[in-house]
Amino acid sequence: MKTERMLTTPEIGTDPVLPPGTRGPRGWSRIRRIPALMAGGVMLLLLILLAVFIPWISPFDPTAQDLSSFLQPPSAEHWLGTDQLGRDLFTRLIYAARTDLGIMVLAEIIPFCSGIAIGLLAGYYGGWVNTIVSLVTDTFIAFPFYLIVIIVAFASGAGAKGIYITFVLVGWIVFARVSRGLAASLREQEWIASAQTLGLPGWRILLRHLLPNILPQAVVVLMTDMVGVLVAIVTLGYLGIGIAPPTPDWGTMIADGQSFMTTAWWLSAVPGFAVVYTGIALSLLGDGLADLWRRKS
Amino acid sequence: MSADLRIEHVQVRYGGFTALHDLTLHVPANTTLGLVGESGSGKSTLARAVAGLIVPAEGRMTLGGRALDKRRSREQRKQIQMIFQNPDASLNPRHSVRGILSEALLFHKMTRGRAQTEQRCRELLEQVRLPADSLDKYPHEFSGGQRQRIAIARALSVEPELLIADEPTSALDVSVQRDVLELFLEIRERLKLTVLFISHDLGVIHAVSDTVAVMRQGELVEFAPKERFFVRPETEYGRELLAAVPKMPIAAGSAERNLTF
Numbered sequence: 124m125k126t127e128r129m130l131t132t133p134e135i136g137t138d139p140v141l142p143p144g145t146r147g148p149r150g151w152s153r154i155r156r157i158p159a160l161m162a163g164g165v166m167l168l169l170l171i172l173l174a175v176f177i178p179w180i181s182p183f184d185p186t187a188q189d190l191s192s193f194l195q196p197p198s199a200e201h202w203l204g205t206d207q208l209g210r211d212l213f214t215r216l217i218y219a220a221r222t223d224l225g226i227m228v229l230a231e232i233i234p235f236c237s238g239i240a241i242g243l244l245a246g247y248y249g250g251w252v253n254t255i256v257s258l259v260t261d262t263f264i265a266f267p268f269y270l271i272v273i274i275v276a277f278a279s280g281a282g283a284k285g286i287y288i289t290f291v292l293v294g295w296i297v298f299a300r301v302s303r304g305l306a307a308s309l310r311e312q313e314w315i316a317s318a319q320t321l322g323l324p325g326w327r328i329l330l331r332h333l334l335p336n337i338l339p340q341a342v343v344v345l346m347t348d349m350v351g352v353l354v355a356i357v358t359l360g361y362l363g364i365g366i367a368p369p370t371p372d373w374g375t376m377i378a379d380g381q382s383f384m385t386t387a388w389w390l391s392a393v394p395g396f397a398v399v400y401t402g403i404a405l406s407l408l409g410d411g412l413a414d415l416w417r418r419k420s
Numbered sequence: 421m422s423a424d425l426r427i428e429h430v431q432v433r434y435g436g437f438t439a440l441h442d443l444t445l446h447v448p449a450n451t452t453l454g455l456v457g458e459s460g461s462g463k464s465t466l467a468r469a470v471a472g473l474i475v476p477a478e479g480r481m482t483l484g485g486r487a488l489d490k491r492r493s494r495e496q497r498k499q500i501q502m503i504f505q506n507p508d509a510s511l512n513p514r515h516s517v518r519g520i521l522s523e524a525l526l527f528h529k530m531t532r533g534r535a536q537t538e539q540r541c542r543e544l545l546e547q548v549r550l551p552a553d554s555l556d557k558y559p560h561e562f563s564g565g566q567r568q569r570i571a572i573a574r575a576l577s578v579e580p581e582l583l584i585a586d587e588p589t590s591a592l593d594v595s596v597q598r599d600v601l602e603l604f605l606e607i608r609e610r611l612k613l614t615v616l617f618i619s620h621d622l623g624v625i626h627a628v629s630d631t632v633a634v635m636r637q638g639e640l641v642e643f644a645p646k647e648r649f650f651v652r653p654e655t656e657y658g659r660e661l662l663a664a665v666p667k668m669p670i671a672a673g674s675a676e677r678n679l680t681f
Contacts, residue, residue: 313504314512317571320471320502321524321578322494331523335514 153415160411166404174220183211185218186369194387203393206376207383212390216397219371224401226283226366227353230290231345237291238298239341243329245299246306256303260296268293272355276364283366286356294352301344305337339416346409350402357398373398422612423484423499423581424449425470430479432465432638439465440476441638447582447631449484452608452615454629454646456622456661462638463618467584470616471502483582498528501575505587507567511559517570518555521545524578544573548603565596569603576607583608584616589624601627622665626650634658 189209203212245256276285359365360374373394380390425447432440447453472492481488531537548569589597632649634642
């Protein structure tokens with residue numbers, strides 16, 4: 124009986140080598156086999172659901188002050204207590220997730236697209252385009268990232284605008300580097316030469332042949348990069364040159380709570396934990412997606 | 421459809437290195453030129469130059485009397501198709517077989533409507549003897565030999581006049597090599613194609629060629645009808661190549677019969 128079981132149930136975590144002509148598991152069952160993908164997905168989904176439904180979950184206004192009940196410890200009414208102005212901490216925490224995650228996603232859209240476009244063009248066509256792109260990316264890499272962020276944030280004034288401008292300026296570099304490298308190596312593949320002899324134009328080879336092969340890797344990089352963007356948003360908020368109060372933001376929350384470290388340590392710790400939680404969720408998701416796509420090909 | 425290929429004084433340089441020196445060749449319509457030579461001899465460079473994948477520094481090429489420009493038009497590219505050595509790299513891993521076979525058909529508007537495209541894809545699969553249900557599969561679901569068949573079907577989709585085969589069987593298992601080669605010969609006869617066939621395997625060259633060209637260090641050292649080359653090679657290098665073939669008694673006089681693939 125024991126041997127029978129061993130023959131029929133594949134070991135957990137191993138992917139049996141499939142003979143050509145058969146298909147591996149698809150869709151949901153394949154996703155379920157990757158713990159990192161599941162964990163990251165569930166963690167992020169939970170946060171997003173909370174952020175979307177917080178007006179119905181919490182009876183409190185995130186900016187309404189109630190000085191009669193300030194600095195309260197966690198209770199049944201205030202799940203995570205209240206801050207120095209009597210605002211409900213849980214409500215502010217989740218509204219801050221709205222602010223910070225929203226800016227994070229928006230700030231990455233343009234860099235993601237432009238970076239991939241620049242990288243593809245440079246990697247596929249090579250020549251002087253490639254030379255210029257490498258020169259620019261290498262120069263930017265040599266700069267300390269936060270120096271650029273802080274300079275641009277100062278120059279453009281506090282708020283989300285500075286963050287958007289910074290990432291439009293420097294965010295594309297990561298994606299350009301990744302897609303340039305991949306495009307340059309895929310260009311040597313014979314299916315690209317075949318597409319050329321079939322008389323397909325360059326734009327079509329870029330969009331239909333190279334892009335689908337680069338996108339998975341770029342999305343994995345996007346996940347890790349978003350963690351960096353989030354930390355940058357929070358850092359700017361903490362330094363007072365990011366999101367302006369009273370808009371809830373994890374960075375300003377951490378900074379505000381600092382004065383009450385000895386009496387109400389959770390004021391800083393909870394938003395700090397939220398940043399770590401989101402970071403872990405995104406990293407797991409990135410790892411899981413990489414795993415998923417690696418198994419597929 | 422078939423056309424002759426004429427290569428006149430073609431020279432290819434990579435930076436300071438000259439990969440092809442002043443090469444002149446003629447492949448008559450509906451014949452096969454077998455191109456042999458050790459690696460680095462310029463065989464693949466010649467193939468890629470003919471296919472328009474690299475631009476020669478000097479010289480001119482014509483196909484069926486019409487000049488092939490340095491910057492090829494889409495029409496000119498379509499006339500010459502290439503089959504590559506490595507079946508793992510010759511198909512886009514993210515495209516289904518239907519996508520691979522229909523892409524050029526749709527782009528060049530060679531078929532009208534969905535039904536006709538589907539019909540043409542099935543015909544192409546039939547030509548390379550693959551089942552019609554292959555259309556929805558992806559390259560990783562096929563063996564090396566099957567992938568090479570798909571690559572052949574893709575090349576045929578644009579109805580080329582000249583087919584370049586760059587070591588199409590050397591990455592395959594010996595048992596599969598024969599099948600793919602037989603298929604290749606059959607298609608060549610049926611479609612009356614002019615072929616440039618590259619191989620370092622003299623047995624294969626003997627089986628497919630009408631004419632044999634021997635290359636060494638970017639130059640053409642021997643260019644002769646197959647019968648003459650395999651019996652009486654003109655150059656010392658040609659004799660060396662033939663002598664290097666294992667277990668093939670060239671000197672025995674019955675070379676013709678023993679040299680099979």
